[in-house]
Amino acid sequence: MKVRRLHPWNVSPTEAICIQHTLRRRLDLREYGGTIETVAGVDVSFDKYAPTLYAAVVVMRLNDRQILETATAVTTSTFPYIPGLLSFREAPAVLQAVKRLRRAPDCLLCDGQGIAHPRRFGLACHLGLLLDLPSIGCAKSLLVGKYREPARKRRSFRALLDKGEQVGIILRTKDGVAPVYVSPGHRMSFPRARKIVLDTHGGYRVPEPTRQAHLLVNALRRDGPVSALLHG
DNA sequence: GCGACAG
DNA sequence: ATCTTGTCGC
Numbered sequence: 001m002k003v004r005r006l007h008p009w010n011v012s013p014t015e016a017i018c019i020q021h022t023l024r025r026r027l028d029l030r031e032y033g034g035t036i037e038t039v040a041g042v043d044v045s046f047d048k049y050a051p052t053l054y055a056a057v058v059v060m061r062l063n064d065r066q067i068l069e070t071a072t073a074v075t076t077s078t079f080p081y082i083p084g085l086l087s088f089r090e091a092p093a094v095l096q097a098v099k100r101l102r103r104a105p106d107c108l109l110c111d112g113q114g115i116a117h118p119r120r121f122g123l124a125c126h127l128g129l130l131l132d133l134p135s136i137g138c139a140k141s142l143l144v145g146k147y148r149e150p151a152r153k154r155r156s157f158r159a160l161l162d163k164g165e166q167v168g169i170i171l172r173t174k175d176g177v178a179p180v181y182v183s184p185g186h187r188m189s190f191p192r193a194r195k196i197v198l199d200t201h202g203g204y205r206v207p208e209p210t211r212q213a214h215l216l217v218n219a220l221r222r223d224g225p226v227s228a229l230l231h232g
Numbered sequence: 233g234c235g236a237c238a239g
Numbered sequence: 240a241t242c243t244t245g246t247c248g249c
Binding site: 043044045046081082083084086089090111112113116117118122123137139140141142143144181 | 236237238239
């Protein structure tokens with residue numbers, strides 16, 4: 001599928017922040033009315049020493065939660081990991097993998113934040129805008145904001161607030177297990193983001209599309225593309 | 233100036 | 240994120 005060229009990638013951290021301020025204004029955070037039948041989970045892993053990034057995308061159908069397609073990509077990192085600038089390190093690799101999909105998914109589920117970000121432009125926002133797709137950020141830890149612990153039972157949730165505004169929700173996907181941090185990326189509302197995460201839940205803390213993408217990138221990194229094909 | 237800080 | 244076996248708990 002097509003990828004929009006919104007800006008250069010070989011930029012400095014300062015320029016990256018400037019780009020985030022510019023792109024955030026193009027986000028559409030209204031309730032998306034379209035039908036979402038397929039969700040694409042994306043994830044990235046990297047070598048401890050080699051500057052190699054491994055990306056994977058796993059497309060799941062919401063009806064029966066069946067995996068329809070997967071794609072991977074191996075690239076070289078050109079940007080360091082800096083809190084708040086994660087997308088400038090991981091997005092290029094993810095885009096390469098997504099471009100290889102035969103069919104475009106209806107929504108993107110990312111391993112990171114959406115608008116629950118200091119400049120309201122996390123990885124999910126960036127990818128959603130570049131691919132022109134509704135997107136959701138589902139992170140395993142906090143980047144910004146404050147919240148009160150949700151009840152211990154599954155599906156309990158509380159608002160994630162930052163500087164007086166809601167930027168996401170803290171969602172318990174399993175009884176008594178640490179919650180996940182869900183925030184809209186692009187063309188997405190809080191309620192719908194929460195519903196999609198719960199609908200793609202497969203018994204583990206993180207939703208299935210993202211979890212499968214995680215398993216796939218690790219298989220790709222450890223055992224190479226051949227083994228990754230079997231795991232996909 | 234001192235912490236906090238997605239993956 | 241990555242380095243890694245067993246082990247505590249439901």
